[in-house]
Amino acid sequence: MADAGMLRFHVPEPEVRPGGAPDFSNVTLAPAGSVPRPDIDVDPRTIRDMAFSIIRVLNRDGEAVGPWAGLLSSEELLEGLRHMMTLRTFDARMQMAQRQGKTSFYMQHLGEEAVSCAFRKALEPGDMNFPTYRQAGLLIADGYPMVTMMNQIYSNEADPLKGRQLPIMYSSKEHGFFSISGNLATQYIQAVGWAMASAISNDSKIAAAWIGDGSTAESDFHSALVFASTYKAPVVLNVVNNQWAISTFQGIARGGSGTFAARGLGFGIPSLRVDGNDYLAVHAVAKWAAERARSNLGPTLVEYVTYRAGAHSSSDDPSAYRPKTESDAWPLGDPVMRLKNHLIQLGVWSDERHAQAEAEILDTVIAAQKEAESHGTLHAGGKPSTREMFEGVFAEMPAHLRRQRQQAGV
């Protein structure tokens, strides 16, 4: 009671700022293999501690250990490695293209490749993701053509979205990738609605909602939890905690206690945390949650603990708000290297084959880029017709838009 009468305003701060030594001592890591794997019909009340622990499969020696291991074959893991390497190479080329003025904007996945690439492989055809801007791995891992992704980034004449969306805001119903909104968290409740519709229709498809740690502060995150728990919607509620919402550290959205996963507990939603840099762990947890949803057991909240090694976007400078070497100090390592080491440990991969794969993937991405650029880039070559600007506002163009199109001379 010493300070009674003198209130102090509290603003959370990260452990360190630029110039300081990176410090992740607050990230408590459970040893790989130590977190149990409950049955999918578990009573959520009995697994409350899983909202505070971290499910990990790969240990420091590159071995897959514990009850969440053993779900993927070597071939599937090699495919997963290739997906992550492809996404990383794709990112690097597109980031460079942005610097060269070929597009206005780009957002990388550096350090987070495992989250979307591994999750995609836990879904079935027809399931629907409601992603943020940092889940392009869902498309890469589903075989969506890279050339089409680049056409969208370049807003060129072959852009399937006709130049109407920011780069990286892809849309593909066929590949289970909902149109991305620039407004944060809006898609979270939409995913729940989609899942409710699947249940109403007695379908077997499920939805996956995606959100970043910072956007969990948005009202629609909480709306989604209310609706998902109320109607036991067949949805996987994903929270990608990559530590930073542009320059704002995750403690601002989370507050000083609990975890993002713990937000599901009050709703009676099984809530798990998983090592987001561990391809095997992400896949295993995604599979568990997807199976729950498909078995009419309702939603699962999954927090992926990871680190955004790159900038938020091509417009961001992370050195202004965090130590430059912080990503090197991230205790969960690099997802590509960890899976690579695991495959070497299994005897199905080598440094030589990895280097060869890197070269092959780079060639493939460069070839795709050349093809995309043959259709134009943002400021050069072919671009969508101005006439397209007036199309698609409504199913049928109303008279006032027709008049405006005529005034525009198109």
Place this chain on the structure above:
Amino acid sequence: MPRRTMIEAIRDAMDVSMRRDDNVVVFGEDVGFFGGVFRCTQGLQAKYGKSRCFDAPINESGIVGSAIGMAAYGLKPCVEIQFADYMYPAYDQLTQEAARLRYRSNGDFTCPIVVRMPTGGGIFGGQTHSQSPEALFTHVSGLKTVVPSNPHDAKGLLIAAIEDPDPVIFLEPKRLYNGPFDGHHGRPVTPWSKHELGEVADGHYTVPLGKAAIRRAGSAVTVLAYGTMVYVAQAAAEETGIDAEIIDLRTLLPLDLDTIVASVKKTGRCVIVHEATLTSGFGAELSALVQENCFYHLQAPVARVAGWDTPYPHAQEWDYFPGPARVGRALVETMEA
């Protein structure tokens, strides 16, 4: 032909639509078991089951956001926001999500939802149960905005809205739910059962979106109105004896500009009446359109009669609400200009 209240007509529209199309679902706050606070959905849950008509949490953004997801899946949600005044938490979902989904995905995903909400004053609802937010929707690319003025239109327009492939905002003037209104709060209201516009055909019919109706033919001045104000305008015309042509817009967007322009070119005068606040109200858009399209035919300035630029007051609502006297003064001044 049976006569129904607007509430019954709206309920009938949903009933017909749900019977014809299994993909039509209805939900919102108190909408399921209770049938809605105005009873517009009464009986639908019992008839179609809880998966087709159900109660929603008190979360407007959640109602509209989940409806968008359902529509993207392939359902046709017709949701209720309990009062138009409550739609502000859902405004982001309505204007930046529902309105743009078709455009931003180039038709990959579409959003055929209907968002019903009781609008307007005249029931002593105070500031948060009386608002008329139509201009907030008509300003948004990708939304259609409908305001019926009678049971026949309400049913036909709502069925058309549910069948429409795009998102439709359906504003229901709550002052008209049980009977028409002539603007004189002291007079007894004629129930729809004694009014010819209460005649609502059984079964399926539509009133097309984007088509206005001429409620009263005239040659001296054109009055543009919608919802409750159609009746206020009619009373004003009768009480002043001015030969006014009253156009009930029915759909604000897309707007039936052809009918408006033809009428104003014929009469040479135009008075616009709406209940929402004057400044930047939909009347401003109408006035601009009339000026742009009919300038050389106008014999008087375009006049606007609207709610005052104040929040909607409780005790003074009959001073706020445009009545026949105010509309009548505008008609006389326009004729004398």
